[in-house]
Amino acid sequence: MADKRGSRVADRTDAIMRTTLELGQEVGYAKLSIEAVAARAGAGKHTIYRRWPSKGALFLDSLLSLNEPELNYPDTGDIEADLREQIHAAVDLLSKPPLGPLYQAVLVEAQQDPQVAEALNERFIGPQEEKTIARLRKARDQGQLSSDFDLSLAMALLSGPFYFQVLIARQPLTREYVDRVIEAVFAGIGPKAPPTAGG
Amino acid sequence: MADKRGSRVADRTDAIMRTTLELGQEVGYAKLSIEAVAARAGAGKHTIYRRWPSKGALFLDSLLSLNEPELNYPDTGDIEADLREQIHAAVDLLSKPPLGPLYQAVLVEAQQDPQVAEALNERFIGPQEEKTIARLRKARDQGQLSSDFDLSLAMALLSGPFYFQVLIARQPLTREYVDRVIEAVFAGIGPKAPPTAGG
Numbered sequence: 001m002a003d004k005r006g007s008r009v010a011d012r013t014d015a016i017m018r019t020t021l022e023l024g025q026e027v028g029y030a031k032l033s034i035e036a037v038a039a040r041a042g043a044g045k046h047t048i049y050r051r052w053p054s055k056g057a058l059f060l061d062s063l064l065s066l067n068e069p070e071l072n073y074p075d076t077g078d079i080e081a082d083l084r085e086q087i088h089a090a091v092d093l094l095s096k097p098p099l100g101p102l103y104q105a106v107l108v109e110a111q112q113d114p115q116v117a118e119a120l121n122e123r124f125i126g127p128q129e130e131k132t133i134a135r136l137r138k139a140r141d142q143g144q145l146s147s148d149f150d151l152s153l154a155m156a157l158l159s160g161p162f163y164f165q166v167l168i169a170r171q172p173l174t175r176e177y178v179d180r181v182i183e184a185v186f187a188g189i190g191p192k193a194p195p196t197a198g199g
Numbered sequence: 200m201a202d203k204r205g206s207r208v209a210d211r212t213d214a215i216m217r218t219t220l221e222l223g224q225e226v227g228y229a230k231l232s233i234e235a236v237a238a239r240a241g242a243g244k245h246t247i248y249r250r251w252p253s254k255g256a257l258f259l260d261s262l263l264s265l266n267e268p269e270l271n272y273p274d275t276g277d278i279e280a281d282l283r284e285q286i287h288a289a290v291d292l293l294s295k296p297p298l299g300p301l302y303q304a305v306l307v308e309a310q311q312d313p314q315v316a317e318a319l320n321e322r323f324i325g326p327q328e329e330k331t332i333a334r335l336r337k338a339r340d341q342g343q344l345s346s347d348f349d350l351s352l353a354m355a356l357l358s359g360p361f362y363f364q365v366l367i368a369r370q371p372l373t374r375e376y377v378d379r380v381i382e383a384v385f386a387g388i389g390p391k392a393p394p395t396a397g398g
Binding site: 104108111125144145148153159162163167168169188190193 | 358
């Protein structure tokens with residue numbers, strides 16, 4: 001009985017989040033309202049507010065719950081190739097329609113609503129950082145990264161350039177651009193040691 | 200006569216921009232109005248609208264006109280030290296009170312208003328990129344950077360991590376953090392060649 005009720009609650013939660021995304025894609029984030037989500041999902045407004053304190057929190061949860069698995073890191077044993085693959089997937093998902101404009105709306109909301117900012121970090125940025133660090137730590141242990149590399153900088157170095165391109169420079173992110181950035185982050189911009197004799 | 204009029208126009212423009220910043224610091228970006236700027240600066244609303252199409256454009260111009268000189272690059276001959284100094288100055292100016300919250304408000308406005316986004320790039324990001332590339336090109340020519348380094352990636356690699364920390368991870372930017380990021384961008388995260396014999 002408790003299990004059945006738990007499963008009904010989970011179903012309803014899923015239905016509310018799916019409806020939020022559907023409506024968000026139809027009307028855009030700015031015009032999305034919790035009232036409209038409740039009406040279409042056949043749920044009470046209070047049911048929604050009990051679980052999510054704001055439109056931003058509901059929206060972020062909806063965006064992430066349904067798509068998180070896509071942003072895991074592969075482990076083929078080649079860290080640079082695995083990062084490329086994961087970042088291509090993240091860029092496809094988060095910077096292009098249908099979800100791109102909605103993710104961008106969440107980022108804007110996070111600048112204005114501390115609850116959304118906190119949810120963004122707890123639900124997405126933090127967990128992505130953990131996954132990124134776990135994959136990079138393994139690579140570092142295998143000698144595929146500099147032994148000096150400070151893993152706590154990973155997200156800033158490997159995500160920062162792409163957020164900058166989209167949000168600040170407002171340039172489209174191509175796979176070719178992603179690959180060039182990853183290559184530069186691996187190689188470093190400093191002068192290279194001269195090749196050793198015969199190298 | 201024409202010169203005198205030109206100089207009066209420049210004075211009035213300066214007065215409007217100074218007033219915009221003063222009021223912005225007093226009431227915050229959201230509550231700033233062109234009406235209030237006009238009233239305090241003793242200028243007509245139409246005078247302001249003739250020059251700036253929106254509050255965002257006026258505000259961005261005000262923020263930048265009065266502070267641009269601070270963000271030039273020193274040239275001591277040591278590129279890593281010069282970058283550190285310039286980025287410390289930029290972080291102090293753009294991520295801390297009094298101007299930090301206002302710059303952040305402009306970045307949010309740019310996500311929502313294409314005119315502000317365009318002005319941000321034309322008036323600030325683009326010119327900063329030009330200065331950055333000029334300084335880095337000189338350093339590359341002097342052998343202080345990798346000869347392979349693609350200068351068109353400079354802003355994304357050297358600014359992206361800091362925008363990420365402030366806007367997405369929402370962490371404070373310390374000088375120590377800035378220095379660690381610069382060091383990592385110079386060294387690269389990839390494995391280092393083993394030291395040569397005697398090295």
